[in-house]
Amino acid sequence: MSRGFRLGLFAASAVGLAALLLWGVAGLPDFGHYAGPYGYVLNAVAPNERHVTNVVTATVFDYRGFDTLGEEFILFSAAMGVALLLRDVRDEEREPPEDGIRSDAVRLVGVALVPVLVALGLYVVAHGFITPGGGFQGGVVLASAFLVVWLAGEYRAFRRLTPTPAVDLVKGSGAGGYVVVGLAALLLGNAFLHNFGPLGTAGTLASGGSALLLNLASALEVAAAFVLIFTEFGEELVNVRLRGGG
Amino acid sequence: MDVLVALPVAIPLLTAAALAASGHILGRRVDDIVGIVAAAATAVVSTLLVLRTLDHDLVYWFGGWTPRHGVALGIAFDVEPLSAAVAAFAAVLTTASFVYAWRYFDEAGTLFHILMLTFLAAMSGFALSGDLFNMFVFFELMTVSTFALVGYQVHSEAPLQGAITFAVTNAIASFFLITGLALVYGRTGALNLAQIGRALQGNGHDGLVIVAFTLLLAGFLIKAGVVPFHFWLSDAYAVAPIPVCVLLSAVMSDLGIHAVARIYWPAFSGAFHADVPELRALIVGAGVLTAAVGAAMTFFQRDLKRMLAFLTISHVGVLVCAVGLLTARGLAGSVLYVIGDGFVKAALFLAVGILVRRIGDGDELRLRGRGLDAPLAAVVFFGGAFLVSGLPPFGSFLGWSLLVRSSGDVGYGWLPPVLALCAVVTGGTLVRASARVFLGWGDANDPLLSAEPPESEEEPGERESRFSPPLLFGPALALLIVGAGFSFVPGLAGHATAWAQRLQDRPTHAAEVLAGTVPPPASPVPLHAGLAPYGYAIGSWVLAIGFAVFGLYRQRLPGLLRRGAGRVLDRPVAVLKGLHSGIVGDYVAWLTFGAATLGGLLTLLVR
């Protein structure tokens, strides 16, 4: 199929598809006039029932916590898939190369940034039920703290800080922990992922019941998954540099 | 509340996480055993779910969030026997694949087991979920788990190319889905399918409903591989490792069609209730096109895996027809067809794997006459070829009978002969391949077939010298026998039809999901298909053998006849083959074309 034919086919079809999509969205309520009921019901009941202030997080880890289980495992499978696709490099078990020489200023900034990022990550995770944030966002920030160690010039340090078995362990227990919390509810005679445990006082760190554990589990899983993805990609890069390519 | 409902998802996911946490230290065989046990346990649980739902659905609200005043707060699994049977089928095949992989791979790391288990959880969840967004989540989990499995053989180009076309087209499928889902949510403010159905019923359909349904349909049909959304499928299935192919071909494609049924009846059937004949024409038309294109392309293949990939497409077409008849018998027939036929397709893939493992090749022409080095594969291959061509009363025959009866019910008497003709081509091609590979019949070369594929890229590495038949051959034969015997479960067709009616009775079903009203148990609907299904099946079987002989000795036909046929057919054949270009940009252009056409036709037909 020639490129010209492809473009022609696409152009004609895309016009049709765009027209369809526009026709579809024209049937939506006007922007700003969300009709409900789902979201309005949750906004009305969640703060009282769940003792949380952030209804989005309550939706993510409680009302629709089962979706988030799937979401955790999407990220988990993606990290595993990346490891599988890039496995030839990983298998080679090489000694990490010497670090590139970076200026002291870069190194200093990096070293100073790490504790800030760790603290920020933990803060974002912990305040998930109160203010914007939660396991996913905090987990990525935590993973980025490790990345900064590398960018500041310490690839060896990055690898030492993230030994593969430890990352695997954290990742597996984060993802598995989510399932275990769900099964615990089952053992207590409730539905899978039923929110048990004290709900706490709205607006404090201990609010949210066992959904707090889900938040924590997903933070571990997300941080480890991102570290794993960064590591796999990083190994590729280091490998290319070793061969003098770049 | 039934504790079992969450387990088909929870067991494989927890096992996958535990394997990941253990970090490759357990050793290959422990991983294998853990995988087999987890998949088998899932199969048992899903089978129990079938048995528990014989009389009424199990509606399971995760987190205990039961609906309030008809508004769903959380996510529900809506377990009914047909969906639970598909989930159980997925788990059985995963178990068989793990057993087979024991001997098949030389280097199957823990990652393989982990991704197979997340894939299984995704298939179970996708089959059982009664929530539109939750279906999307499991759809994505299926896709993401299988991306890397398809590209497992990273050392050669073809698997990577197959994995990329698969990744891109399926990612776009999910964009169609979520856009359609967003439109539905904007209209109804609901994600639960039964609640959506209540909100949409009685108001007919406007642009939004038509477009949303088009987008959801397109998303699921891309996954299923319906023409013209099918291009990625043959590229991906031809290069995925055999144990993965088994699940992709026998379950994942069919789940796409099953999903159409799961969203159409609970959610959309109210909005389209006045347009059933038009909708039927559209969907059955797409099914016939798919069955025909798949069958034709099957004939042109010499790479056995790619041949089975196109066979999958052709059978997806049959399924689309069965569901598209929009009757209880059609829906019941589709599920029985998925399972009966799925076992056979799985056994065929495993048999190709045995050839690859034993002889080091999976190419029909190069293997000519060499197949008897693996005599057990011959049994499976011939058996599978006969079952595919329709040999009654085995395999998918029960599903076929329901389809024939249902076609008659709605005045589509022309449909069974057309589909039987497709079975002549696909079955005949498989018989041809079996005869050429195992008996050495037919010409050594055939220019009509696609270009010679490169030497097999399967993982084996070392050829199987210490040939260990039981673990490779056992699963293949077991699947074939189970598939063949599946039609003999007493009263299955009648019960399945009653279960399908339950799913299709929207108001009663909605009350069951949203208010917990348990309907009275339904009695089985007798099949009474007469002798027609036998006639079609025996006819297509006999013709398939004739067609196989044609395929083997085509070049010995009189020259005049061949040149005449060549003048008529050469160009269309070249065009058809050329369309399967392997280029992802082309495929995405076809997806766009397919979605636009589907939407355009739907608009024209139902307005």
Next chain:
Amino acid sequence: MIPLQAMVIALVAGAALAVVLTRDLVRLALISSVYGLLLVVLFVVLQAPDVALSALVVSGVGLPFVIAVAIAIDRAR
């Protein structure tokens, strides 16, 4: 609809076109980051701070890194 929203929408629309039309990979990495940040702004004006934070960490840390590595590998060969 407030003017601020309309303005951000126009910027996002333009940036998306720029991303798609940019064939040079290094420039693509830069423009796609800008696009990601504009989306963050849009999410903020749509009253979705959770999503904005998510998009911020993804398009501020996660994606740029993997894209940069992929480009570096591409250039090295």
Next chain:
Amino acid sequence: MSYLPYALAVWLFIVGLYGVVTSRHLIHLAVCLTVMQSSSYVLLLSIGYVNRGTAPIFADVPKGTRAVDPVVQALTLTDVVVSVAVVALLLAMAMQVRKRSGTGDPDKLHTVEG
């Protein structure tokens, strides 16, 4: 004016699709997919938007304040994760393809056909 955000979603969908179809490099293709995916974020969030509504976080505002829909935001969060997963996998494949076949152009990559 009130349909502008929806129109943006359609625009992103089509523009991203155009990029995918015409792409000459797998990295570019992956980025175009993120553009397409962002269409669904925009669509979901604009569907749940409420005029003069606050974010559905009742920390600094009293319960019962008019707020936008939290559900679409939860859905979008999942969608963002999906996008990261897909892009990471595609880029990993792109790097492997570059190594094996020396090209990043999807059009030059067709060992399987017919």
